[in-house]
Structures are given as structure tokens and as C-alpha cells.
Amino acid sequence: MANYRNIPRVPVREQDPVQRAANFEEVCYGYDADEALTEASRCLHCKNPRCVAACPVNIRIPDFIAALHDGDTARAAAIIGEDSSLPSVCGRVCPQETQCEGSCVLGIKGEPVAIGKLERYVGDWQLEHGAECVRTAPRNGRRVAVVGSGPAGLACASDLAKMGYGVKVFEALHKVGGVLVYGIPEFRLPKERIVAREIDAVKALGVEFETDVIVGRTVTVDSLLDEEGFDAVFIGSGAGLPRFMGIAGENFNGVVSANEFLTRTNLMHAYDPTYDTPIYVGRRVVVVGGGNVAMDAVRTAKRLGAEAAIVYRRSEKELPARAEEVHHARMEGIEFRMLTNPVEVLGDDKGWVRGIRCVEMELGEPDASGRRSPVAKAGSEFDMACDVVVMALGTSPNPLLAATTAGLETDRRGCISADAEGATTREGVFAGGDAVTGAATVILAMGAGRKAAKAIDTYLKNKR
Template identity: 75%
Template sequence: MANKIPRTPVREQEPSVRATNFEEVCYGYNESEARLEASRCLGCKNPRCVAACPVSLQIPRFIGLINEGDFAGAAAVIAEDSLLPSVCGRVCPQENQCEGSCILGVKSEPVAIGKLERFIGDWGHTTGSVNIKCAPFNGHKVAVVGSGPASLACAADLAKAGYRVKIFEALHKAGGVLEYGIPEFRLPKQGVVAHEIENLRRLGVEIETDVVVGRTVTIDSLMDEEGYQAVFIGSGAGLPRFMNIPGENLNGVVSANEFLTRANLMHAYDDSYDTPIYTGRRVAVVGGGNVAMDAVRTAKRLGAEAAIIYRRGEAELPARREEVHHAKEEGIEFNMLTNPVQVIGDDNGWVKGLRCIRMELGEPDASGRRSPVEVPGSEFDIECDVVIMALGTSPNPLIASTTDGLETNKRGCITTDDNGATSRPGIFAGGDTVTGAATVILAMGAGRKAAAAIDAYLQGISVSAK
């Protein structure tokens, strides 16, 4: 019986070693491990994993092909639905999606779908890529704003359907959060992200960096002057939140965005790059999401003692379990049910500590999680010289404020219908700029949906023009 085989463990870098370097934590499967793990899949007729995948990857099909040793075939199946298997295999919250729905998970452990997807993605990079066919040019030009996961997925689908697609990226490098946000030790930039973006270029998608839409050009100038008949906005949720507590502007208090951008995009951990980064001796990271884990583990690797400060309990941590587990293995300290009330500074205006208050869990709030309540009189100080705020992000208002008639909601997110159409005809949006900070795969799903809607919209226009 296939399902009697235990889940194939994945090799990882030794925690004590990896806590001092930026190389990837997880080594992934080799061929024999991948085939062994693939043999566990039951090949369900009605696969629950596919339904749970935001991009509806044909999971049993590609796993079946891995089992047969047909890696090229498996890669082709994945390529139908996703251009980023090496990324998603690494950063998707599989435990809540495909693997969380796997029938094997009921009595034992689910198939390691993410690790298998990653295996095929990486196999494609090392063996020269999968050939994806594009339809001939259909005469329509589409502009894509931003080059994160939503934009990459949208651009890929449109290019395959025969559109001429150009991506406009504000930063100097394409990839969005994959480049500036997720650290090298979780998602290698040269080895993985660059490859996946190269695949997109191979589909004929052009990328222009250093274009800040809303400043360098506007959505309207792209449409009216540069001839783009539709625009997809995938500009993400870039604005960091702060707590608005006293002392937050002291030297040594940074947003996780700043800290991670310095380390990832600007390579500040490498002395041969000019951008500086300051970690001090003891770093406190406020927050419990994946970004908080990325920041705290980066700080640790830069030589600091590093701790998480989170206002709810461990069960409520929004970060992926794997990330929390890895962080603990690496010696990260976790302070649960603790909330900062003030950053304490020294005479020179530098951080010297964080005044916190103990919390206890009360009634469940709107999100279904038990909301934390302060324990009166329980204030205490945590010594630290750097505080990193990882409290989530909100969309950058730049595009909405420079595009007439583009509606946003109270949180500043662009409002769309289920298919990504905004209040302005021809303008579509998806990913964090619509939902607020979420995951790579949800953004990709939104990008794909919008691509289909853009296709329908432009084909509708050309039909009515005839």
C-alpha cells in the first residue's frame, strides 16, 4: 500500500550552522527522494488538493509523472498553471492549502506537495527550461504595474494568450516581495527568483525597471499616450505600519520592510555592497507573521541575539509553522502574550529597551482569533538596541491618488469585482494592493484571474469593433 510509506523527510542545513549564514535552510529532495515521496500520492479521482490550490495546479497529474520519472512531463503540467513552481514550492503555506486538504493527512501525514513542486521547478532550472508555447501576437498591448507574484502570474498568462506585455517596476530589480522581502535563506535570489523571471522574459514579456507609476508615468499616460489598452495593477502592499507608541522614531527602530530591504534587495549583509545595516547586539522584532520570522532570523544571522515579541499566544502566530519551527531551532527567543507600550531611548536618542505589558487572551475577535487584553500593572522592560516593527503593511496610495475614478476602500485597497476589474474600464488589479498583505500564491491566483478578465475584456472590445 502506497500510503504506508512515511512522508519522506527533507534534508536541511544544521540549525547551528545556518544561523550564521545566508544560504538556503532547506536542501529539497533529490531524484530518488522525490520519486519515493511521489509514490505516496493516491491519485484521488476528485483531488481535494487541487481545489485548495489558489492557482488550481494539477497536483495528482504532475506527482504521477514524477513517480514515473517523467520530470519534463511534470514540469509541463505545472507550467500550464504556474510560472513560479520553485518559488511556490518554497514559500506557499501548503499546510493550509494543498497539503492541508490531502486525504493522507487524515490518518498520517499528507504528501509533501510543496517539496515536490519545488523539486520540479528546480529541475527545470538546471536542465534548461520547459518550452511554453505562446499564441501569435493578437494586436493588443497590456501594461502591468509592479513585478511581484500577482504581476508575474498575470503577465505570463497574457503573454501565453498572445498579448504584448510590458511590466513597469519601481525598484531597480524585478520580483517585488520575492526580491526585497523574502530572505535569501528561504528563497535564493540568483538560484531561483532570477530563473523564474528569466522564464517570463522568454515568453516575450518586457520589463522596465525604475518606473514609479504615479510619478514617472501615470496609468492614464500609459493608456492614452503609450497605447496600452488595458492595465493590471499589482503594486502590492508596500507601506509599513508602525504602532504609534512613544519612542518609535528613536534611532534603531526600523520597519521590517526597511530591515529586510537593506538585507535582501540591497545585500547589506555582504560587506562588498555599499548599503549599511544596523543590528546592534540584541534585536526585538514586534509581530508574529512570516515577515517577523524573516526579520528575526535575518538579525540572528547578522550576529545579534534576536527575539520575537507577540501580543497573542503561540497558537495564534500567523506565521507558517515551518518558519516558527526553523526560527526556534536557530535559537530565536519567543516572547508571547507581550505587547510593547514604549520604546526607551538613551541620552543620545538610541534605543536601549522596549517597555512591554503582559497580555491575556479574551474573547475571539472578528478574525476568529482570541483578542489579547492587557494585564493591568504588568509592565516590564526588555533590553535591546534595535526594534524591528513587523506589524503588516498597507497599499501605497500613489497609484490610486494619481488615477481619477479609481475607487479604493477604507483601508486604501483598490476595490475590484471577483475577476479583478476596478471601477475604471480597462484597469484591473490584484494581489496585496486589493486584499492588503496576504500570500504569494493568493496574489498569483488573483493575477491569473485578472489575466482571464483582461483577455475577455479586450476580446470583447475587438469583437464589438468588428
């Protein structure tokens, strides 16, 4: 295979930027079979594969790529399936450039293997062929309740079901999928074609879902354990509470959280006139923040017909969003105002947003996170006209579960305290994903869900 290393990385086909900036269809088309085969041939099959170590769930990447290259896609799917339950999702939304692909040897002098696109190809093939080789252990008569149907909950539920547990997932919203459904937009992660089918695969394992259940209000962790007969509970309720800046004018009409803006669009389909939920976009939208959620919001605003800009207080280098998302946003005509920080939202005499007052920033000394912290330049205030301001400043876990569950401790950020395996301070209650770490990635949440499934299994076996 050494001869193949000079083949350039196979480019992935994408929807034309001008066209896609006006629709919600998926941006990236992914590889076809030939493209996947060629790209798979580029892997060097390193003896010490750095990509595996860099993957948060340690997928055996060279092995699945080898299987793919051998034309055995089903085996490739089975290899990924050992470590990941959502390959079609992770192939689309993982930050590969800082994980597997970021450590690929080929990337030192050239382009790394397109591991993410290959994973996506295998995942989609599997959804298409329904080929998941489900080896479910016989039912062991024990039941586990899972709180939240996002990546952590889905991963935990499917692993437990495979081990033979009866699993029921409780979701607060009317639709299953958590952030995959309300947060990540259709153009990055198709809901019916991908998310719904990944969830169907979990249902096929025998996992039950109940929507409209807010654990902490409709039922409690205690009532699940004491009255409904569950033997253990896994909390994967995510980090759903939006942050605001605390600046003047933030409650003017037209200032929304990215969560609200994206939930109206994704979960409630506000972009589709056959749905009843409204969304206000105006002519010009300013999105404050530099993460993936900010990119999702600004690209959504553009698709809803607005001029859209990102305002971020650090420089482009520090943007926490994936490079691919920033690149896509630029191609779609998004304006980027770097080293800019809002100090006040400006309103008209009726209390609607008319603009945002910002200051220019410059980078000073590195802070605790290692990033150079931005400092305002004196006298640099300026106004940007806009109708809508979207605050994409991050989210924190909902305090409801901790507040209604005796003995469940949280840290000072409101995150549920759990050990590396997911055990919380309350016996029989496990947690993982954003509810424990604060807002992070799909793959980390999925990994935490799987670890917790193992820990729950051990706990219940010892309890027997």
C-alpha cells in the same frame, strides 16, 4: 499504489541549524530525484482530491505527482505550468500546511504528502532543464502595461504574453521581482538561483521590463493608456507601506520597519561588505509581530550576528507565520516571547533605543477574525533590553496609484476595489494581488494575476 501508503513522509534535508544561523545560504535543500520519487509514491490519487480544492490556483496535484512517479518530470512541470507560473517560488514559500497538505487525506492519521517539496523539485528541475514547453500564440498587436514586477505582475504578464499580447512590466525599484527580491530573504528563497531564473523564463516569453519607473510619478496610468499606446493596464503594485504601532519612542534611532530591515538586507545586500548600503543591528534585536515577515526579520537579525527575539501579543497557537518558519526559527536559537505586547520604546539620552517596555497579555473572547483577542494584564509591565526594534505589523497598499488615477476607487483600507476577475472601477484598468486584498500570500497574488490576464483578454476581445 495502496501498498505504499505506509511509507513515512520522506524527510527533507536541511542545513545544520547552528551553521545556518550564521550564513544566508538556503536553509532547506529540497528533495533529490530518488527522494522525490519515493515521496511521489505516497500519493493515494484520491477520486475527489481535496488538495486540489484547497490550492488557491487549483493545481492538478495528483496528476503532477503521478507524472513525477512515472519518471516524466517534464510532464509534471507542464501540468503545474497550466495553473502556476512560479512553482520553484511557491514550492518554497506557500503555506502548504493550511492549503494542499492541510487537506491531504494521509494527514488525518499520519503525515500528508509533501506536496510543497515535490512542487519545488519539479520547479527546480524545470529551471535546470529549461524545459518549459512554451506555446505562445502569435502576436495579436495589442499591448498591456503591468504595474509592479512581484508575483501578481509576473503571473499576469506571462499569461498575457502566452496569449499573444505585447507586455511591458514597470517596476519602481532597480531590480525586478517585487517582494520576492526585497522582502523574502535569501535563506528562504535564493535570488540568483531561483528568482532571477523564474524572471528569465518570463522574459523568454517576450515580456519586457523597465525598472526605475514609479507609476503615479514617473508616468501615470493615464499616460500609459493615452500616450504610450497600451490597450489595458494591470496593477499589481502590492502592499508596500509599513505600519507602526503608534506608541511612544517609536522614532528613536534603532526602530525600523521590517520592510526597511529586510530591504536593506535583501535588495541592497547590506550583509555583504562589498555593497555600500549600511544596516544597524546592534547586539540585541526585538522583532514585534508574529507573521512570516516577522520570522524573516528575526532570522535575518540572527544571521547578522545579533541575539534576536520575537515579541507577539497572542499565544503561539495564533502565530500567523507558517509552522515551518516558526520551527526553523526556534532551531536557530530565536527567543519567543508570546502573550507580550510593547507599550513604549525606551531610548537613551542621545535618542537611541535601549529597550522596549512590554505588558503581559492573556487571551479573552474570540474577535471578528475568530482568534481570541489579547487583553493586557494589569500591572504586568516589564522592560526588555535591546538596541534595535523591528516593527513587523503588516503593510498596506501604497495610495499613490489611486491618488493619481481618475476613477480608480479604493476601499477604506486603501485597497483597490476590483471584482473577482480583477476589473477595477476604471475601464481598461485591472488589479490583483496585495494591492487589492491587502498583504496576503505569493500564491494568491499569482492566482489573481492569472485571473486578471483572462479578464483582460476577454475585455480586449470584446472591445475589438
